[in-house]
Amino acid sequence: MDAVGKRLARVRDQALSGVEPRGVRPAVRASWDRSRSSGVRPDRYLPPVALAENDVFERRREHPLARVWPTLERTLRTSLDGPGRILFLSDAAGHLLWVNGDRSTVRRAEQVNLVPGGQWSEEAAGTSGVGTTLALGRPFQVRGPEHYLSAATKYTCSAAPIRDPITGAVLGALDLTTEPLDGAEGLALSLVISTARLAELQLREYAHRQHAELQRRYVSRLASRLGSHSAVVAPDGRVVFADPVGWLPDRWYLPLQEGTTVLPDGRSVVIERLAVNGPFFVMAQEVEVDAAVVFGGLGLDRAWLRVDGVAHELTMRHSELLAILCAWPGGLSAEGLAREVYGPQGKTVTVRAEMTRLRRILGYRLASEPYRLVGPVRADFLDLEQDLPSGSIGGLLDRYRGPLLPRSVAPGIVELRARVHERLRTRVLAEGDPDSVVRWLAAPHGRLDRLP
Numbered sequence: 001m002d003a004v005g006k007r008l009a010r011v012r013d014q015a016l017s018g019v020e021p022r023g024v025r026p027a028v029r030a031s032w033d034r035s036r037s038s039g040v041r042p043d044r045y046l047p048p049v050a051l052a053e054n055d056v057f058e059r060r061r062e063h064p065l066a067r068v069w070p071t072l073e074r075t076l077r078t079s080l081d082g083p084g085r086i087l088f089l090s091d092a093a094g095h096l097l098w099v100n101g102d103r104s105t106v107r108r109a110e111q112v113n114l115v116p117g118g119q120w121s122e123e124a125a126g127t128s129g130v131g132t133t134l135a136l137g138r139p140f141q142v143r144g145p146e147h148y149l150s151a152a153t154k155y156t157c158s159a160a161p162i163r164d165p166i167t168g169a170v171l172g173a174l175d176l177t178t179e180p181l182d183g184a185e186g187l188a189l190s191l192v193i194s195t196a197r198l199a200e201l202q203l204r205e206y207a208h209r210q211h212a213e214l215q216r217r218y219v220s221r222l223a224s225r226l227g228s229h230s231a232v233v234a235p236d237g238r239v240v241f242a243d244p245v246g247w248l249p250d251r252w253y254l255p256l257q258e259g260t261t262v263l264p265d266g267r268s269v270v271i272e273r274l275a276v277n278g279p280f281f282v283m284a285q286e287v288e289v290d291a292a293v294v295f296g297g298l299g300l301d302r303a304w305l306r307v308d309g310v311a312h313e314l315t316m317r318h319s320e321l322l323a324i325l326c327a328w329p330g331g332l333s334a335e336g337l338a339r340e341v342y343g344p345q346g347k348t349v350t351v352r353a354e355m356t357r358l359r360r361i362l363g364y365r366l367a368s369e370p371y372r373l374v375g376p377v378r379a380d381f382l383d384l385e386q387d388l389p390s391g392s393i394g395g396l397l398d399r400y401r402g403p404l405l406p407r408s409v410a411p412g413i414v415e416l417r418a419r420v421h422e423r424l425r426t427r428v429l430a431e432g433d434p435d436s437v438v439r440w441l442a443a444p445h446g447r448l449d450r451l452p
Helices: 005-018 026-037 053-062 069-075 103-110 130-134 183-224 318-327 332-340 348-365 380-387 393-399 409-430 434-440
Strands: 085-090 096-101 140-143 156-163 168-177 228-234 237-244 261-263 270-273 280-284 291-297 302-307 310-313 377-379
Touching: 053 096, 053 130, 053 348, 069 085, 069 183, 085 103, 085 130, 096 103, 130 140, 130 156, 130 168, 156 183, 156 409, 168 183, 270 348, 291 318, 302 348, 318 332, 318 348, 318 377, 318 380, 332 348, 332 409, 377 380, 380 393, 380 409, 393 409, 393 434, 409 434
Parallel strands: 291 377
Antiparallel strands: 085 096, 085 168, 140 156, 156 168, 228 237, 228 280, 261 270, 270 280, 291 302, 302 310
């Protein structure tokens, strides 16, 4: 350890022993105070590995910084040559999602939980490059003994936040860590700041391309279908596209919440989220359409769905997902949907990908966290089941065109299908007149005592 490191180590020892520290940067001192208030213990403590391997993989797939990680690696590749240097990229909560460095250095870092899934926010790890950068919202460097945790004092961490170019929100932190102090700390921080800015430029370029694609995919199609005024509004309220031009002001000042809202001038509009973090599609309600989402799946391998008066034929997988959502009005988490459709081994990442595709049809009527259908919903199998106690048997048989999604093997569909079928069979055989019983037994599905 050089003279600077030895001096910092003495100051740190004084601070941890209760002596008022002198010769420490104000920002580091303030971070130590925050770390102490958070209950972080500097000795015999390591940050938690809060995310399991599958969780890390899923967050990488969904995180906006996944688009720029390859650029960050290429840009800083020469800085990672040789031992003692590691590159980290975290999310906004301080979870390390990406790690790159030579094998021996990465293995040593694993001993202090500098690993994918490790949580290095200030609340969890005290003063550190990632945690303090996220706490301050600006580039920051933590040199050796400036770390609050004793296990991290051999590292120097240079970090910079990466912000969403549209909203300005912090998406995560880029951190270049070296061991030990090697005199190149100032250069490392400058390099990290420049690379973070490059990532933000790339994100901005991607956002512009995404807006153009959204305009092409959503605005033109929906406006031509409904003949309505429409617009795309960015998460920060900027109206990035309007058709016709000028029907909305340049900035949206109302809350951007999915559903129907009324403008100050009395016009009613529908707001639909086009991506997880925006932008939003805004459409004037100028035509009267059926407000209900209507689902039909009895006797069909591929269900149909009617939204805004337009019918859609669904894929089998989308048929299964929507049938489950119709039967669960309170909604299901991604994990719950995965179990109902794919079984115990179902993956949430697969469900989320399918729900993104379904959103193109359902728009704001498909809510998330949990996934659920918004507004009135009608489904042929649920309507039939509701009418079973009092409906005429002849009328019920007319409506029962066959079991729900008969070729589906999704666990949730198998259960729903058997429930509706068995209840109808029981009523027909117990209460039906001879003609209804014969009619039931003559149907292909009626010859079965119960569905397999």
